[in-house]
Amino acid sequence: MGETGCIHLKNFKAAKGVDHYETISSIFTWPTSPKYRKAKALCCFCHICQYRGPLLLTCLHCIHFACFGGKHIHEHSKSKKHFLAVNVSFGNIFCFQCGDYVYDKELFHINQKNKATAYKSLGLPYINTYKDPYSTEKTLLRLNPVKKPATNYGAVGLRGLLNLGDTCFINSIVQALTHTPLLRDYFLSKNHVCHFEDDRTKCLVCEIVNLFQEFYSGLDSPLILHRFLHLIWTHARHLAGYEQQDAHEFFIATLNVLHQQCKDTSQAPNGDIPKNSNHCTCIIDQIFTGDLQSDVVCQACNGVSTTVDPFWDISLDLSGGVAVEKETKDQKPLTLADCLRQFTRQEHLGSKIKCNNCNSYQESTKQLSMQKLPVVACFHLKRFEHSKIVKKKITTSVSFPEFLDMTPFLSEHRQAVANGLDLYPPHLSSEDNRYSLFAVVNHIGSLDLGHYTAFIRHKKDQWFKCNDDHITQVKKSDVLASEGYLLFYHKRILEYE
Amino acid sequence: MSQSSPRNTAYVDLMQTGDYDRFRELLKKRLVECGWCDQIQVICREIAREKGPGITAQQLMDEVAVKGRALVPNSVKRELLQKVKEHLLKEAGYYDNELKKKTETAADESMS
Numbered sequence: 001m002g003e004t005g006c007i008h009l010k011n012f013k014a015a016k017g018v019d020h021y022e023t024i025s026s027i028f029t030w031p032t033s034p035k036y037r038k039a040k041a042l043c044c045f046c047h048i049c050q051y052r053g054p055l056l057l058t059c060l061h062c063i064h065f066a067c068f069g070g071k072h073i074h075e076h077s078k079s080k081k082h083f084l085a086v087n088v089s090f091g092n093i094f095c096f097q098c099g100d101y102v103y104d105k106e107l108f109h110i111n112q113k114n115k116a117t118a119y120k121s122l123g124l125p126y127i128n129t130y131k132d133p134y135s136t137e138k139t140l141l142r143l144n145p146v147k148k149p150a151t152n153y154g155a156v157g158l159r160g161l162l163n164l165g166d167t168c169f170i171n172s173i174v175q176a177l178t179h180t181p182l183l184r185d186y187f188l189s190k191n192h193v194c195h196f197e198d199d200r201t202k203c204l205v206c207e208i209v210n211l212f213q214e215f216y217s218g219l220d221s222p223l224i225l226h227r228f229l230h231l232i233w234t235h236a237r238h239l240a241g242y243e244q245q246d247a248h249e250f251f252i253a254t255l256n257v258l259h260q261q262c263k264d265t266s267q268a269p270n271g272d273i274p275k276n277s278n279h280c281t282c283i284i285d286q287i288f289t290g291d292l293q294s295d296v297v298c299q300a301c302n303g304v305s306t307t308v309d310p311f312w313d314i315s316l317d318l319s320g321g322v323a324v325e326k327e328t329k330d331q332k333p334l335t336l337a338d339c340l341r342q343f344t345r346q347e348h349l350g351s352k353i354k355c356n357n358c359n360s361y362q363e364s365t366k367q368l369s370m371q372k373l374p375v376v377a378c379f380h381l382k383r384f385e386h387s388k389i390v391k392k393k394i395t396t397s398v399s400f401p402e403f404l405d406m407t408p409f410l411s412e413h414r415q416a417v418a419n420g421l422d423l424y425p426p427h428l429s430s431e432d433n434r435y436s437l438f439a440v441v442n443h444i445g446s447l448d449l450g451h452y453t454a455f456i457r458h459k460k461d462q463w464f465k466c467n468d469d470h471i472t473q474v475k476k477s478d479v480l481a482s483e484g485y486l487l488f489y490h491k492r493i494l495e496y497e
Numbered sequence: 498m499s500q501s502s503p504r505n506t507a508y509v510d511l512m513q514t515g516d517y518d519r520f521r522e523l524l525k526k527r528l529v530e531c532g533w534c535d536q537i538q539v540i541c542r543e544i545a546r547e548k549g550p551g552i553t554a555q556q557l558m559d560e561v562a563v564k565g566r567a568l569v570p571n572s573v574k575r576e577l578l579q580k581v582k583e584h585l586l587k588e589a590g591y592y593d594n595e596l597k598k599k600t601e602t603a604a605d606e607s608m609s
Contacts, residue, residue: 034513034515037512037513037514037515038513040512041508041509041510041512041513042509044512050505052505052508099553100553100554100555101554118518119522121515122515122518122519124518124519124522
């Protein structure tokens with residue numbers, strides 16, 4: 001079938017133009033205003049059998065509504081000799097002389113335009129899935145006629161990274177980021193709109209997009225991150241220089257630059273999308289941001305003052321009392337869950353602070369809990385102690401699981417337990433807060449002379465060790481037995497907003 | 498279905514406020530997510546290949562409709578039904594009384 005439909009539709013268009021179709025499409029198929037929605041609600045049903053459904057058609061000649069299933073539109077067409085009708089639900093044209101739906105490019109575009117307007121008026125996001133490919137895309141398609149299938153095995157997605165002189169901290173973070181499933185999906189689907197139009201080389205997000213393209217291009221030669229490094233140096237000056245830096249600090253700085261550069265663009269199009277009150281909608285915040293709730297309870301009046309702060313990572317203490325206590329008492333190694341319990345336990349604040357409830361200075365306790373969990377939870381084990389007296393690396397072993405349930409650390413759960421409703425194990429309707437490990441960054445060596453490597457999960461449950469440009473497959477048990485400095489967990493079930 | 502039936506009134510209300518289209522969009526989203534749309538596409542392709550180029554939309558529809566309905570996951574049906582029901586009850590003021598009661602008791606507590 002051509003782009004102009006059948007001869008009957010062609011003749012109709014030549015005689016009457018497209019106004020009839022425009023009217024039907026903009027009022028009844030995709031009502032573009034509240035007035036038209038009312039008209040649709042009151043008029044669109046079969047005037048013979050009262051049917052309202054997806055197979056309702058309207059005559060293109062005289063706008064008579066009748067159903068297709070009961071053949072009432074057929075009767076109309078026969079008696080009036082009106083041979084063209086429009087499907088009210090979708091806007092497709094049916095030709096009774098051809099006995100089938102016919103396609104016409106011009107009318108199709110009118111219908112798509114009305115659909116976009118209708119969606120906008122309802123505040124729904126409209127994605128045009130029918131757009132013609134751009135000329136650049138057409139060229140690419142012609143150049144690559146063979147589809148590359150993604151298999152569960154194979155090395156696509158694994159690239160070594162050359163060390164540019166103590167840049168292993170960058171390499172290991174880049175490995176963790178490029179293997180974050182949701183980030184990968186976002187960046188490979190070209191969702192980023194750059195706002196450095198004059199000079200794209202300034203945009204770190206564009207560079208990350210390039211990096212993802214390189215990682216998943218199917219090549220396996222090591223990459224050199226010189227442009228990425230340069231951009232980090234220009235945007236986060238405190239990391240400039242050829243010295244070994246802290247991988248955690250670098251990770252946060254990178255997220256920060258990406259967040260700054262994504263921020264403006266993510267809010268520009270589709271102004272209708274409801275925004276979360278104080279959350280940015282950029283991809284970094286969508287994936288990495290959680291909310292930490294801090295409850296300060298006054299010991300005199302039990303008044304609670306609650307503050308909520310966003311976080312990108314959770315830094316866990318290893319030198320605290322619990323670590324020492326546990327090791328001496330149980331002879332069992334410290335676990336990640338122990339650290340999290342320590343992190344969210346009730347603690348007495350050293351000095352008296354002012355209570356807003358009873359307006360006096362009182363002893364208080366403070367407790368942290370997770371009000372909103374991020375999609376990717378990054379745990380930072382504080383292995384480097386930089387106090388006035390000592391600077392040392394803490395090598396306490398912490399065992400971390402492959403799967404982690406964050407439910408016990410949720411504010412909501414804490415509240416329920418406090419009220420005597422133990423929701424654990426969670427009942428059916430509550431959310432699934434389980435996470436699975438997908439990357440571990442390790443630090444080997446001492447404070448002054450060290451090296452960073454990363455373990456990453458690849459494809460279906462395969463693990464690889466990325467040591468600059470050396471990539472080797474490892475067993476899952478090796479990953480879980482490693483020391484661990486940064487632990488990256490991905491939420492297993494994503495909730496829709 | 499007569500023009501004054503409850504079902505029709507609900508339809509007219511939903512259509513006028515645009516909620517009908519919102520639910521329709523949600524349904525579409527769920528069907529894409531659960532792979533239903535892909536399944537249907539595969540089935541349509543198979544039938545089209547079998548019947549050859551002369552096949553009409555109606556013939557395709559007759560074959561796919563029954564299978565397609567059966568393939569919609571129950572969870573999707575339940576979610577939509579639940580949401581539409583909830584919405585209609587809310588619009589009809591079903592929850593207003595409970596809310597009123599709650600605010601009244603809250604007011605009583607703060608008074609005492």
